[in-house]
Amino acid sequence: MSVRVGVAGLGHWGPNLARNFAELADLTWLCDSDGSKRESAAARYPGARWTDSFDEMLADAELDAVVVATPVPTHFELARRALEAGKHVLVEKPPAMKGHEMDELVALADERDLTLMPGHLLLYHPAVQKLKEMIDAGELGDVLCVYGNRQNLGIIRSNENALWSLGVHDLSVILHLLDEEPEHGVALGRDFLNEGVEDVVFCYLRFPSGKIAHMHLSWLDPHKMRKMTVVGTEKMVVFDDMELERKVTVYEKGPWKPAERYGEWQTRTGDIFSPHLPNDEPLKLECRHFLSLVAGEGDRTKVAHDGARVVRTLDLLTSSLDGS
Ligand SMILES: NC(=O)c1ccc[n+]([C@@H]2O[C@H](COP(=O)([O-])OP(=O)(O)OC[C@H]3O[C@@H](n4cnc5c(N)ncnc54)[C@H](O)[C@@H]3O)[C@@H](O)[C@H]2O)c1
Numbered sequence: 001m002s003v004r005v006g007v008a009g010l011g012h013w014g015p016n017l018a019r020n021f022a023e024l025a026d027l028t029w030l031c032d033s034d035g036s037k038r039e040s041a042a043a044r045y046p047g048a049r050w051t052d053s054f055d056e057m058l059a060d061a062e063l064d065a066v067v068v069a070t071p072v073p074t075h076f077e078l079a080r081r082a083l084e085a086g087k088h089v090l091v092e093k094p095p096a097m098k099g100h101e102m103d104e105l106v107a108l109a110d111e112r113d114l115t116l117m118p119g120h121l122l123l124y125h126p127a128v129q130k131l132k133e134m135i136d137a138g139e140l141g142d143v144l145c146v147y148g149n150r151q152n153l154g155i156i157r158s159n160e161n162a163l164w165s166l167g168v169h170d171l172s173v174i175l176h177l178l179d180e181e182p183e184h185g186v187a188l189g190r191d192f193l194n195e196g197v198e199d200v201v202f203c204y205l206r207f208p209s210g211k212i213a214h215m216h217l218s219w220l221d222p223h224k225m226r227k228m229t230v231v232g233t234e235k236m237v238v239f240d241d242m243e244l245e246r247k248v249t250v251y252e253k254g255p256w257k258p259a260e261r262y263g264e265w266q267t268r269t270g271d272i273f274s275p276h277l278p279n280d281e282p283l284k285l286e287c288r289h290f291l292s293l294v295a296g297e298g299d300r301t302k303v304a305h306d307g308a309r310v311v312r313t314l315d316l317l318t319s320s321l322d323g324s
Pocket residue numbers: 008009010011012013014031032033034037052054069070071072074078092093094119120121
């Protein structure tokens with residue numbers, strides 16, 4: 001039987017989620033506290049009921065799952081209420097703004113055997129999936145370090161800093177690729193334009209395995225960059241989301257120690273190539289994954305626990321940023 005889904009928050013992003021769930025599942029509710037959103041959303045999905053009350057939607061015992069696409073400060077409270085009402089939850093990133101709040105959501109989901117999935121869209125990007133596949137297959141050798149660049153001139157935000165607004169994307173990818181939680185994290189940033197809202201943030205992470213990572217996050221930059229670089233002992237890989245065709249470039253480059261020159265490191269350079277990537281829509285893959293977890297396929301606890309690592313790390317970086 002098709003999963004019955006309700007979408008809360010029909011601003012800019014929510015309609016994309018509604019479109020996918022209307023196609024992949026049974027979209028039974030649309031909810032936005034702003035009644036003016038009703039006209040366009042309700043007309044498109046005549047089979048779905050409309051409400052401006054989140055609680056009215058939750059009261060429907062037939063509803064299986066809730067999608068939360070409201071502003072970030074509301075995520076924790078809405079996700080908590082939905083889990084308490086026994087609904088599976090797909091909540092936009094980040095699901096909470098404090099590590100302990102996210103831990104509370106995860107505990108609730110575990111206790112009730114419900115799916116709690118943060119909407120980390122980039123994890124469903126075919127390029128990120130390729131990177132993960134290569135790392136897990138050992139193709140890069142030992143991964144030594146990863147760094148992300150997410151820079152542009154604008155959009156200048158006034159309520160969410162560059163760490164939370166931009167960093168959540170790169171952090172979700174870095175932690176997914178390395179499958180570790182950092183033991184040490186430091187962020188340095190400055191609020192040049194709006195007091196208390198950092199426009200430029202540099203972050204450093206160190207993991208228990210010894211790997212290190214860096215993120216440069218900024219909306220005050222001449223470069224438009226969305227790039228992730230992974231350095232391994234056998235190969236190095238770059239995911240450049242600004243590229244149209246060559247999103248992933250593999251460099252057969254690395255360090256090596258020739259036996260005849262004892263103790264001396266040299267470098268090796270081989271082919272440079274771009275693997276073919278499938279043309280799948282990441283959001284569709286994300287929605288499909290959520291529905292399969294709701295249906296009981298796969299490990300539904302993993303997405304929640306992985307999401308908690310991201311929030312805890314953002315929290316860790318924020319505490320050092322506050323002191324910078
Ligand atoms: N994954 C992605 O790539 C991606 C992209 C864009 C936005 N987002 C996320 O989606 C979320 C929404 O972003 P947006 O740009 O659509 O914001 P938005 O402000 O355009 O829309 C939010 C909507 O939520 C409604 N809302 C607020 N409180 C509500 C409540 N308690 N109950 C019901 N409705 C409520 C508002 O009326 C508004 O229509 C954010 O968390 C954002 O980070 C994710």
